[in-house]
Amino acid sequence: MLNRRRFSAGLAAITAASLTSTRGMAAAPPKARNVVLVHGLFADGSCWSEVIARLQAAGLNATAVQNPLTTLPEAVASAQRVLARQDGPTVLVGHSFSGMIVTDAGVHPNVSALVYVAARAPDAGEDYTALAKKFxxxxxxxxxxxxxxxxxxSEAAFLRDFAGDLPEAKAKVLYAVQEPFHKALLAGRTxxxxxxSKPSFYAVSTEDRTINPDLERFMAKRMGARTIEVKSSHLSLISHPDEITNLILEAAGQRG
Incomplete structure (x- = not known):
């Protein structure tokens, strides 16, 4: 009996070590020259403009998906169509709600790594609304x-709670082009x-008033993501494009 217990304990230790080793591999993703970026609610593909310019300057091919914001399956399909056009390993990046899309579409074989920017990161089939209510x-x-x-x-909420660290004039331009979403989108589950199964990276916005920063930290920790914290509103991709670009470059294996 004692030997059996020792064997079981040893097997458990080996399994744990194996899992830890596999998780550690997430810090060294394969090199990628392609980046696909997905926007969330209250936005459109142009919200990635600052990051795209920096990725292009670094020699990467960047494409922003125009998320239809209708239903989750349709949104995932729109990202998958763009992923299918990529030639080689691709980093898939999502902001805000589009973390749902990244989580689902990220199993595409072209995807080499995932980057979440103040984004939802549910488990398969998880009720994100129920998870968020814990915070x-x-x-x-x-x-x-x-x-x-x-x-x-609303304009007041957009300027104060969504884009709070942007100059008001710039925030108003972003407000003017926000894409309405359909109620059905919120009911979707991944x-x-x-x-x-993919190397994952997460940028927490510490001043976020759209997704609770502690919820972001919880999701990042749960996935074992390489995590950075940015003193930013929900729109860190616009107010802190250098930090977000550097994280994407790391996910692309361009920086160690």
Whole structure:
């Protein structure tokens, strides 16, 4: 009996060491020359412009997906179509709600690594709303306005709670081009959790008023992501494009 217990304990230790070793491999993703970026709610593909310019200057091929914001399956399909056009390893990046898309579409064989920017990162089939309720509700939630089945963020909430660290004039331009989302989008659940098998990176926005920063930390820790913290509003990709670009370059194996 004692020998059997020792064998079981040894086997458990080997298994744990194996899992730890596999998790550690996430810090060294394969080199990638392609980056696909997906936007979330209250935005469109142009929100990645500052990051795209920096990625292009670094010699990478960057493409922003125009997320339809209709249903999760349709949003995932739009990202998959762009991923299918990439030639070789590709870093898939998502901001905010589009972390749902990255988590699901990230199992695509072209995807070499995942980057979450203040983004949702559910497990497969997880009820994200229920998960988020375990943390204090961020202020931006109260600013969502519905016109029938379409939702958007009020101007006051957009300027204060979504883009709070941007110059007001710039934030107003972003507000003017926000894409309404459909209620059905919020009901979707992921069918895959790509972060369980792909190297993952996460940028937490410490001043976030759209997703609770502690929820972001929880999701990043759960996935074992290489994590940075940026003193930023929800829109770190615009207010801190250098930090976000550097994290993407790391995920692309361009920096150690």
């Amino acid at each position: 204090p509700t961020p202020p931006a939630s109260a600013g969502i306005i519905f016109d029938g089945d379409e939702g958007r963020l 069918t895959h959790a790509a972060w369980r």
